[in-house]
Ligand SMILES: Nc1ncnc2c1ncn2[C@@H]1O[C@H](COP(=O)(O)OP(=O)(O)OP(=O)(O)O)[C@@H](O)[C@H]1O
């Protein structure tokens with residue numbers, strides 16, 4: 001049995017080459033795969049579109065080829081040495097298999113896998129959102145229960161602080177103590193206010209059509225003196241598309257944007273840029289705040305919406321972003337955060353576009 005007979009198969013194209021690298025025999029499938037007649041093949045070298053040649057006669061080549069004939073045809077090529085009885089090289093064999101269908105299947109599987117991964121990611125995001133909203137709801141309910149009592153206590157503390165301040169202004173040591181009490185009580189009042197904001201139920205009677213562009217402009221104007229006071233050089237730009245109207249509670253939306261902006265300002269140490277943009281598409285309005293600040297670590301990015309999570313020590317309550325999430329959720333919207341450490345952060349608030 002000759003080598004060709006031995007290797008012949010209806011699927012594979014088989015070509016035998018002599019030591020001069022000329023084809024001395026081939027099967028019909030090889031001629032078919034090369035797009036020529038069998039007798040044109042015998043005696044000639046391999047067609048020129050098969051570019052890889054063995055470095056030596058006993059070299060083995062395995063590669064995938066994309067021939068010019070046949071739409072999107074993909075061939076697998078094996079090329080290796082053939083030995084005689086005395087272990088002497090007698091020529092080479094080339095085996096070509098049409099792997100077009102297999103390749104198509106592989107691409108399809110890859111595509112399906114990609115779709116599945118995307119679906120999985122979306123599912124995970126939805127689960128995280130659900131968990132977040134559940135956590136915020138529980139926290140809100142708890143906060144509503146204690147806010148009243150704490151506020152009463154803080155009212156008494158702050159009222160007495162005012163009285164005491166008037167009585168002993170001449171003792172500087174004592175005055176400093178009283179001012180510390182006042183500051184701590186005000187911080188606590190601020191925490192309670194944020195907790196109440198998180199737990200506030202949706203009140204649609206307060207909802208009006210709000211022009212997010214105009215609201216953004218006024219929030220920026222109100223906040224600018226603040227960072228100028230802190231001696232920060234912040235280059236702020238606003239790209240506001242007209243007609244970006246959402247149905248919502250103006251005070252809440254202002255509060256949400258103020259918190260996002262505050263975080264952006266706090267992320268910038270001395271000098272940086274904040275880009276605010278409000279855009280709409282056919283169904284939603286997207287407000288983005290991009291800062292060139294310190295950015296977030298992976299851990300921070302994961303926990304940014306966790307109530308009381310802060311990297312700012314006693315300077316932060318860690319309730320800012322929880323409040324933002326709660327407000328956006330009450331407006332049937334979504335918050336997304338993209339951040340890279342050392343590069344900056346983009347916070348996007350997406351709301352349904354008002355009809
Ligand atoms: N723009 C930002 N750049 C970098 N880190 C941010 C940004 N926004 C939020 N973070 C990180 O997320 C944490 C939580 O933010 P969040 O606003 O909830 O709390 P906070 O700013 O620390 O405190 P608070 O808002 O109550 O003053 C921050 O401590 C900070 O680490």
Ligand SMILES: [Mg+2]
Nearest residue numbers: 259263320321
């Ligand atoms: Mg904050």
